[in-house]
Amino acid sequence: MNTAAATEPLVRAVDVRKHFPIKRGILIQRETGRVHAVDGVSLDLQPGETVGLVGESGCGKSTFGRCLLRLHDLTEGRIEFDGRDITTLDRRQLRPLRREFQMVFQDPYASLNPRKQVGTIVSDPLRIHGIGGREASVRVRELLELVGLSPEHVNRYPHEFSGGQRQRIGVARALALNPRLIVCDEPVSALDVSIQAQVVNLLSDLQDELSLTYLFIAHDLSVVRHVSDRVAVMYLGKIVELSPAEELYRRPIHPYTEALLSAVPVPEPPAPGKRRQRIVLKGDVPSPISPPSGCRFHPRCRYATDICATEEPPLVVHASGHLAACHHPLNVGDRHPV
Amino acid sequence: MSDGPLLEVRDLHVGFRTEAGLVKAVDGVSFTVDRGEVLGIVGESGSGKSVTMMTVMRLIRDPNAVFSGEVLYKGRDLMQLDDDGMRRVRGAEISMIFQDPMTSLNPVYTVGWQIEEQLHAHQQLSKQQARARTLELLEAVGIPKADARVDDYPHQFSGGMRQRVMIAMGLSCNPDLLIADEPTTALDVTIQAQILELMGALQDEFGSAIVLITHDMGVVAEAANRVAVMYAGRIVEYSDVGPLFAQPRHPYTTGLLASISRLDRPRQQRLPAIPGQPPSLLTLPSGCSFRPRCPHAFDRCDEEDPALAARMGDAHLDACLLPPERKRELHAEAAPA
Numbered sequence: 001m002n003t004a005a006a007t008e009p010l011v012r013a014v015d016v017r018k019h020f021p022i023k024r025g026i027l028i029q030r031e032t033g034r035v036h037a038v039d040g041v042s043l044d045l046q047p048g049e050t051v052g053l054v055g056e057s058g059c060g061k062s063t064f065g066r067c068l069l070r071l072h073d074l075t076e077g078r079i080e081f082d083g084r085d086i087t088t089l090d091r092r093q094l095r096p097l098r099r100e101f102q103m104v105f106q107d108p109y110a111s112l113n114p115r116k117q118v119g120t121i122v123s124d125p126l127r128i129h130g131i132g133g134r135e136a137s138v139r140v141r142e143l144l145e146l147v148g149l150s151p152e153h154v155n156r157y158p159h160e161f162s163g164g165q166r167q168r169i170g171v172a173r174a175l176a177l178n179p180r181l182i183v184c185d186e187p188v189s190a191l192d193v194s195i196q197a198q199v200v201n202l203l204s205d206l207q208d209e210l211s212l213t214y215l216f217i218a219h220d221l222s223v224v225r226h227v228s229d230r231v232a233v234m235y236l237g238k239i240v241e242l243s244p245a246e247e248l249y250r251r252p253i254h255p256y257t258e259a260l261l262s263a264v265p266v267p268e269p270p271a272p273g274k275r276r277q278r279i280v281l282k283g284d285v286p287s288p289i290s291p292p293s294g295c296r297f298h299p300r301c302r303y304a305t306d307i308c309a310t311e312e313p314p315l316v317v318h319a320s321g322h323l324a325a326c327h328h329p330l331n332v333g334d335r336h337p338v
Numbered sequence: 339m340s341d342g343p344l345l346e347v348r349d350l351h352v353g354f355r356t357e358a359g360l361v362k363a364v365d366g367v368s369f370t371v372d373r374g375e376v377l378g379i380v381g382e383s384g385s386g387k388s389v390t391m392m393t394v395m396r397l398i399r400d401p402n403a404v405f406s407g408e409v410l411y412k413g414r415d416l417m418q419l420d421d422d423g424m425r426r427v428r429g430a431e432i433s434m435i436f437q438d439p440m441t442s443l444n445p446v447y448t449v450g451w452q453i454e455e456q457l458h459a460h461q462q463l464s465k466q467q468a469r470a471r472t473l474e475l476l477e478a479v480g481i482p483k484a485d486a487r488v489d490d491y492p493h494q495f496s497g498g499m500r501q502r503v504m505i506a507m508g509l510s511c512n513p514d515l516l517i518a519d520e521p522t523t524a525l526d527v528t529i530q531a532q533i534l535e536l537m538g539a540l541q542d543e544f545g546s547a548i549v550l551i552t553h554d555m556g557v558v559a560e561a562a563n564r565v566a567v568m569y570a571g572r573i574v575e576y577s578d579v580g581p582l583f584a585q586p587r588h589p590y591t592t593g594l595l596a597s598i599s600r601l602d603r604p605r606q607q608r609l610p611a612i613p614g615q616p617p618s619l620l621t622l623p624s625g626c627s628f629r630p631r632c633p634h635a636f637d638r639c640d641e642e643d644p645a646l647a648a649r650m651g652d653a654h655l656d657a658c659l660l661p662p663e664r665k666r667e668l669h670a671e672a673a674p675a
Contacts, residue, residue, distance in 0.1 A: 056526040056527075056528060056529075057497075057526055162615050162616075163383075164615065165615070192382040192383055192553060192616075193382070193553060193554070193555070193594060193597055193598060194382060194593060194594060194597050194611065194612040195382075195611075195615075196597070196609075197597040197599075197609035197610065197611035197612070198611040198612075198613075200609055201608055201609060201611055204608070219526060219527065220526075220527040221601065222598075222599040222600070222601055223599055225599060225601065225605055226599055226605065226606070226608075226609055245605075246605060249601060249605075259528060260527065260528065261601060262531075263527040263528045263530065263531040264527055264556065264601050265530075265531075265534070265554065265556025265557050265559065265560050266556055266559065266560070266600065266601070266602055267555040267556045267558075267559045267583065267595060267598050267600065268559055268583055268602075269559045269560070269562075269579045269580055269583050270559075270560065272580070276560060278531060280528075280531045280532055280535050281528045281531070281532070282532075283482075284496045284498055284499070284529070
């Protein structure tokens with residue numbers, strides 16, 4: 001676990017924007033609007049670090065993850081991998097680099113081809129990068145063992161495995177080419193609780209063993225806490241808070257983070273006759289087609305004042321390594337919430 | 339009639355005949371639901387929690403399903419009712435909310451039409467009365483500008499709003515029992531918090547009993563009065579919510595509670611995981627089904643199939659053969675230092 005800022009980041013995202021055009025018309029298509037999925041996100045990942053990226057559905061966290069791996073072309077901004085600008089590389093130029101960064105997907109049922117055997121699934125990346133024959137089959141067995149599956153499973157099909165085992169296959173596939181960066185897009189959301197812990201532990205063991213760098217995307221703050229060195233909270237296409245992990249849980253600065261933390265149910269029944277007090281956000285996430293003016297969170301924020309509707313708060317440093325974008329930051333100086 | 343439990347399920351078995359043999363999805367489940375209470379049924383996928391409640395609603399139409407046992411609702415056995423009789427109960431007296439609000443509403447009808455359909459099916463109402471009641475319900479579940487949204491189609495609603503519509507539909511005929519099958523699982527945590535708060539408020543107002551099916555111990559802790567923990571088709575622990583969380587007695591419950599990442603406790607280096615996978619319902623292990631994954635299993639667990647019983651002399655039932663002293667130690671061991 002390495003959080004020292006002195007080293008060069010493995011990945012650097014600078015003011016990344018990804019807008020999806022909305023088109024109307026059959027023959028002559030006109031652009032009638034834009035979905036601002038990612039709207040100016042800057043984030044560095046240090047080698048060996050895990051950054052958790054958290055937000056509600058539709059906040060742009062997965063789109064950002066895909067932009068980072070160049071699975072989407074950026075609308076604006078820059079992605080550097082290991083000091084090299086990869087923003088405008090074409091497919092052919094990207095291919096050798098793809099060894100270095102891989103992805104683990106959310107749904108272990110949909111992300112494995114049901115007609116391929118496990119051995120083929122895991123060796124596909126090897127084949128694509130010109131590793132075949134005996135070398136590949138030795139590597140596949142090695143990988144299956146690494147993720148806690150039996151090497152005898154190479155000839156089985158995905159449907160013969162449970163959800164947790166399938167996710168292990170997905171992890172083995174991502175590891176096949178010895179990548180340095182893995183974007184984990186909600187890797188445990190589809191799994192049962194008792195299995196989630198297994199997969200989370202596996203991912204952190206692999207990180208120690210293979211010195212991997214993770215971007216760990218999740219929709220709530222509880223799982224992320226165990227794996228992350230730093231946590232970024234996203235809302236409507238922007239990072240609203242970025243902080244060392246424990247700091248974020250102890251002293252959230254942005255009211256949205258506070259509400260997200262408060263929303264996680266606690267497995268401890270309240271005293272009889274009482275309900276737990278929690279901050280319940282009103283309404284839904286606004287549409288990313290026309291985000292609210294000023295601070296994008298202000299229509300749902302309980303601390304909002306006039307300035308929040310007119311002026312967009314910049315992401316500024318409040319404590320060492322702890323950034324937040326809010327006009328009324330919590331837990332800083334004497335401005336404790338009541 | 340009114341002093342007995344609202345719903346009593348006795349020794350319910352549900353099996354599915356398959357080419358590979360009989361899959362025992364529900365294997366001897368008994369529980370009761372009293373008026374106005376919230377029973378939480380917790381378990382992993384495949385533990386039989388949904389099948390149990392789908393059977394109570396008589397919604398399992400699979401010709402290969404085999405049932406036995408009794409489902410007594412206000413003293414009447416629902417398993418013996420004919421289709422017409424069941425149709426009068428379903429929706430009017432017992433209604434159900436499903437997990438996925440995206441797929442459980444019909445995309446080609448407006449939400450207003452769908453709620454009114456249910457009202458017309460069970461009550462003699464004029465069109466105007468049904469419309470008025472629908473608006474009342476949509477307002478009760480917190481849909482802003484209900485009169486403007488009642489003629490919208492489901493795709494015009496967000497996930498949380500659709501689940502509110504489902505709840506409005508479930509409550510439309512003032513049922514005595516509402517079955518909620520993972521009502522918040524498909525939603526964001528922030529929206530889940532909204533829905534849980536809404537269900538709590540509506541329960542105070544309508545007084546329906548609720549059976550809440552979930553895999554989330556956190557949701558159960560906040561919403562339920564009583565809890566049944568299911569594993570491999572059986573209830574393995576059954577108790578009031580307080581004692582179950584304070585002093586769980588089955589190693590599976592202990593394991594489940596330990597593997598939850600808790601924000602109100604210091605961060606642990608590793609999450610304690612339950613090793614292994616849930617067993618296949620086709621080939622259950624001998625003795626206790628949880629034995630292969632249980633860190634405390636001993637010889638007897640292999641030979642004897644533990645039934646759910648009051649093993650420690652109180653109302654807190656469990657299906658574990660460990661001696662009472664050991665059970666008391668279990669929780670202390672699993673809890674983080």
